[in-house]
Amino acid sequence: MGFFTPANEKVAADIASRYPRRRSAMIPLLHLAQEQEGWVTGPAMEQIAELTGTTPVEVLGTGSFYEMFKFHPVGRYLVNVCTNISCQLLGADDLLEHVESSLGVRAGSTTADGLFTVEEVECVAACTEAPCFTVNYRYFHRATADLFDEVVADIRAGRSPIGRGAAGDDGELPEHGILGRVRQHIPDDRRVGTTPPEQVTGPPAWLAADRAGEG
Amino acid sequence: MGSSYVTHAAGYVDYGGPKLVTSRFGFEDSHTLARSEATGGYVGLRAALDMRPPEVHGEVRDATLLGRGGAGFPAGVKWGFCPEGVWPRYLVVNGDESEPGTYKDRLLMERDPHQLIEGCLIACYALGLSQCFLYVRGEMALAQERIAIALNDAYAAGYVGRDILGTDFSVDIVLHWGAGAYIVGEETALIESLEGNRGMPRLKPPYFPAAIGLYGMPTIVNNVETLANLPWILEHGAAAYRRHGSESSPGTRMFAVSGHVNRPGVYEVEQGVTTFRDLFYGDDYCQGIREGHELKMFIPGGGSAPWFFQEHLDVALEATEISAAGSMLGSGAIIVMDDSTDAVKACHRLVRFFARESCGKCSPCREGTGWEEKILQRILDGHGRPSDIDLLLDVGDNISPGPYPVAAHDAEGLAAVPFPPQQTTICPLGPSSVAPIVSTIRRFRHEFEARITRGDGIPVAAAPANGGGAEA
Numbered sequence: 061m062g063f064f065t066p067a068n069e070k071v072a073a074d075i076a077s078r079y080p081r082r083r084s085a086m087i088p089l090l091h092l093a094q095e096q097e098g099w100v101t102g103p104a105m106e107q108i109a110e111l112t113g114t115t116p117v118e119v120l121g122t123g124s125f126y127e128m129f130k131f132h133p134v135g136r137y138l139v140n141v142c143t144n145i146s147c148q149l150l151g152a153d154d155l156l157e158h159v160e161s162s163l164g165v166r167a168g169s170t171t172a173d174g175l176f177t178v179e180e181v182e183c184v185a186a187c188t189e190a191p192c193f194t195v196n197y198r199y200f201h202r203a204t205a206d207l208f209d210e211v212v213a214d215i216r217a218g219r220s221p222i223g224r225g226a227a228g229d230d231g232e233l234p235e236h237g238i239l240g241r242v243r244q245h246i247p248d249d250r251r252v253g254t255t256p257p258e259q260v261t262g263p264p265a266w267l268a269a270d271r272a273g274e275g
Numbered sequence: 276m277g278s279s280y281v282t283h284a285a286g287y288v289d290y291g292g293p294k295l296v297t298s299r300f301g302f303e304d305s306h307t308l309a310r311s312e313a314t315g316g317y318v319g320l321r322a323a324l325d326m327r328p329p330e331v332h333g334e335v336r337d338a339t340l341l342g343r344g345g346a347g348f349p350a351g352v353k354w355g356f357c358p359e360g361v362w363p364r365y366l367v368v369n370g371d372e373s374e375p376g377t378y379k380d381r382l383l384m385e386r387d388p389h390q391l392i393e394g395c396l397i398a399c400y401a402l403g404l405s406q407c408f409l410y411v412r413g414e415m416a417l418a419q420e421r422i423a424i425a426l427n428d429a430y431a432a433g434y435v436g437r438d439i440l441g442t443d444f445s446v447d448i449v450l451h452w453g454a455g456a457y458i459v460g461e462e463t464a465l466i467e468s469l470e471g472n473r474g475m476p477r478l479k480p481p482y483f484p485a486a487i488g489l490y491g492m493p494t495i496v497n498n499v500e501t502l503a504n505l506p507w508i509l510e511h512g513a514a515a516y517r518r519h520g521s522e523s524s525p526g527t528r529m530f531a532v533s534g535h536v537n538r539p540g541v542y543e544v545e546q547g548v549t550t551f552r553d554l555f556y557g558d559d560y561c562q563g564i565r566e567g568h569e570l571k572m573f574i575p576g577g578g579s580a581p582w583f584f585q586e587h588l589d590v591a592l593e594a595t596e597i598s599a600a601g602s603m604l605g606s607g608a609i610i611v612m613d614d615s616t617d618a619v620k621a622c623h624r625l626v627r628f629f630a631r632e633s634c635g636k637c638s639p640c641r642e643g644t645g646w647e648e649k650i651l652q653r654i655l656d657g658h659g660r661p662s663d664i665d666l667l668l669d670v671g672d673n674i675s676p677g678p679y680p681v682a683a684h685d686a687e688g689l690a691a692v693p694f695p696p697q698q699t700t701i702c703p704l705g706p707s708s709v710a711p712i713v714s715t716i717r718r719f720r721h722e723f724e725a726r727i728t729r730g731d732g733i734p735v736a737a738a739p740a741n742g743g744g745a746e747a
Contacts, residue, residue: 078449080406080490086471087454091413112471125473125634126454128413140414144375145578145624146533146610182457182628183375183578184414187533187608188286188540197416201285240419244426244450250436252447254406257490260363266444267403270327 063103068096071243076111078246080254083112090123094237099130127181135170135177137215138236139163140194143180146187155191156180158205162212175215177236196236198222284386286378286531288540290559293519295527296503297543299387306421308428311389317434319506323397324442331401335505337513339525343379344369344460344498345577345606347594354402356485357493364493366399366407367469367484368502371453371460373412375578375628376608379529379541380499384411384418387503388425392435392448394502397509399446404495406447408469413453422450457632461702462496464634475636476702500529500607521547524593528604530554534611535568536561547593551575551583554592555611568613572718576605578625579707582714618719619726622711623651629708639674640705646670647708659727664716671709674699 064072072092076085089111093104105119112119123129141159143152156167159178165171167180186192189201193208200211200221207224214221220232234241262268284300299305299314311317323331336351357364368391372380383391395407411419426448429435437445451469453459459468463477466489481487488494504526508516517525524546531541532554538561544554554560555570564570572582575590581602583590590596594604612621630644647670650663660666677697698706716723 078447081470083471084451084469087413087468088451091452091454114471122471122473123454126413126456128455143624144628145574145621146376148621148624149534149610149612149616182631183373183377185372185378185381185412186286187376187378187610188531189378190533190539194414197414199285199417239413239416239452240423242420242423242427244423245430246436246447247430250430250433252406252437252445254447255363257363257492260405263362263403264405264445266400266442267328269443270329 063093063096063101063107065096068092072111078254080256083114086112086114086119086122087126090119090126090129091237091239094129095239096237098136098235098237099133133170133174134236135175136235137176137195137233138197139176139178140181140184140197141167141178142182142184142186142190142192142194144183146183147191150190152191155193155203155205155208159193159208162205162209176212195221196233197239198233200224284382284541286539286541287382287386288538288542288560290542292543292559293527293545294543295507295516295519296383296387296390296500296529299390300382305386306388306425308389308425308432311387315510316389317393317506319509320393320396320400320434321440322509323400324440324444328401328403331397331509334513335401335508338508338516339523340501340504340508340516341524341526341594342498343500343504343528343607345374345579345603347604350497350501353485353497354398354495356483357402357495358486361493362403363405364403364495365489366395366402366404367462367465367489367494367496368395368407368409368499369460369462369465369496370409370411370415370418370499371465372415372499372606373457373460374606374608375625376531376533376574376610377577377606378531378533379607381412381415381418382529382541383499383503384415385421388418388422389429390503390506391422391499392425392429394505395448396435396439396446397505398495398497398502400444402495404446406449408449408451408489410459410465410469411450411452413455415452419450419452426450456634457628458634458702458704461704464702465496466494473634475634478701520545521591521593523547523595528592528607530592530607530609532561532609532611534573535565535613535616536563536611537565538562544592547591547596549592550589551592551609552588554609555588561611564611564613568615570611571614571616572612572618572714574608574610574612576603577608578610578628579603579703579710580605581710582718584718618715618722619651619654622715623648623655625711626651626708629704633704637700637702637705639699640708643670643674644705644708647712651712654723654726657726659723661727663727664720664723667712668716671712675706675709 075088076082089108105116108119109116141156167178170177211221304310340350342348456474458464459474461476464474468474484494484496520526527543533539590600597604626647630648633640633644635641
């Protein structure tokens with residue numbers, strides 16, 4: 061009955077095991093759900109509630125605070141155009157207008173073929189490389205209308221546009237929902253493990269030993 | 276992975292200055308463990324492990340390492356606020372960089388994740404922090420990926436986890452990322468978010484994280500750049516660190532200069548030595564304002580900072596000097612605007628940002644930032660009313676009462692007030708929205724008035740002479 065695939069269920073359990081309190085896994089698990097489905101569905105929230113010891117409405121309550129979580133389907137490629145001050149100074153408003161007119165949708169909506177969703181977003185920390193946009197959170201720096209058209213053409217042709225626009229990103233462009241393509245893995249023989257705070261009685265070993273030596 | 280990393284640190288400018296935190300940025304593989312180890316990586320950690328934990332803390336305190344997140348509080352002093360006898364203690368790394376104009380933590384995370392990991396380990400060792408949560412901004416996919424790879428490599432190599440480098444020092448570093456909310460960069464909101472809640476700030480006091488933080492336990496929250504300085508300090512010592520920068524602000528800062536300069540970029544600059552004029556016009560740095568234009572104004576420390584003008588160009592890049600001149604160094608984000616910039620429009624854009632990002636917890640901010648945005652929008656649209664300028668100031672006064680910090684140039688003779696100002700809100704987000712309003716109205720009131728009286732939102736004014744019949 062679960063939402064997560066068996067493989068993702070294991071990932072979810074691993075993520076939850078890293079926190080002293082499992083509710084802390086809420087945002088990582090919402091990301092995992094979005095990675096699997098492209099958006100956060102009702103059944104996903106139900107299972108996340110089970111995994112975090114909360115209710116589905118608490119999951120929605122937390123998740124809806126954060127802009128990256130989508131509670132309705134979005135395009136396979138999320139185009140985020142920054143229009144904050146540094147980008148605006150160098151033409152972000154014109155860039156957004158080009159993005160909207162060339163794709164034929166307003167910011168906040170999705171193209172009819174389900175390929176692109178356009179959003180006008182706040183500063184994404186590429187200010188010296190303005191104006192910039194991201195596609196599925198991969199950066200395109202010093203953007204022009206031509207650069208955007210090339211990126212769109214690449215995506216439509218099935219090519220990776222990564223590397224255009226003097227950005228620092230590399231590799232392929234994943235579909236919406238996938239952020240870092242490599243997960244943290246804590247090997248069992250190296251893992252310290254976590255204890256609920258109420259069960260911790262004193263300082264950690266290295267500090268205790270130092271203090272004992274001091275006294 | 277397997278793909279080759281083909282690009283260098285986008286935006287970073289190596290001008291030949293000191294490199295305390297950017298020393299590996301010139302290497303294409305700066306983010307790998309191999310490059311880190313080949314260039315002094317984890318040497319600072321080894322040095323720390325040869326010292327007693329209180330000695331490591333003492334070294335950081337002696338270095339006067341000022342926090343790089345925005346408030347500029349000395350890290351060594353902040354570390355001393357953990358109450359005795361309360362365990363466990365946690366480290367939360369603030370990598371939620373989203374202040375408008377700020378671009379440095381992303382670079383540090385993407386380009387040198389091992390330096391950051393090493394800094395986290397040094398902090399944990401010094402204070403007995405038993406677990407570290409590395410909170411990266413949600414939108415930074417590449418940073419998340421590279422930190423994940425770096426952590427996996429560091430665990431395998433024995434730098435992180437159980438019995439680090441054969442000692443009894445053991446700590447897990449957990450990579451965690453957010454999901455798009457500026458306010459989560461505020462340290463108590465960051466903790467709320469990490470606990471699985473909406474990222475709304477907590478009231479201080481009593482919720483100073485060092486005393487009552489994550490899960491109610493003592494928690495150190497440090498910015499990425501702050502922690503990235505630790506390996507250098509431990510490797511070379513506090514005395515060497517203090518030889519860089521100025522007396523009150525040792526070391527370097529990463530400054531992101533964006534906007535209308537010829538060579539925007541991220542520069543690692545010694546604090547207190549360089550002035551804004553050097554930075555904007557120097558051949559080593561930004562090489563001047565773009566052709567045919569002059570400087571109109573600049574923001575010295577991110578979207579939250581009061582604005583500076585021509586007469587502030589000789590202020591040194593250092594927290595106390597900038598505060599004395601009426602603004603703040605903040606997160607090292609410098610936004611340069613030339614004479615082509617519409618002050619009202621720039622003001623509106625920043626205010627809109629704060630209105631969108633207000634978490635909604637405190638009424639003056641939740642309602643006030645929205646009002647400010649709407650008033651500015653109608654002025655831009657040509658529907659402004661003559662009373663709107665004072666109304667803007669009045670709404671701002673409800674969020675941040677009293678004289679707002681303005682540049683010392685001010686003809687009214689106001690003494691400079693240190694940032695942050697008085698506030699009716701829990702956190703500084705609401706008051707930050709007042710910074711662009713007060714800055715622009717004080718300096719460019721005539722631009723607001725021109726917008727209001729011109730009424731250029733009425734289309735008949737632009738109709739052809741014989742086609743519109745606009746004459747009434």
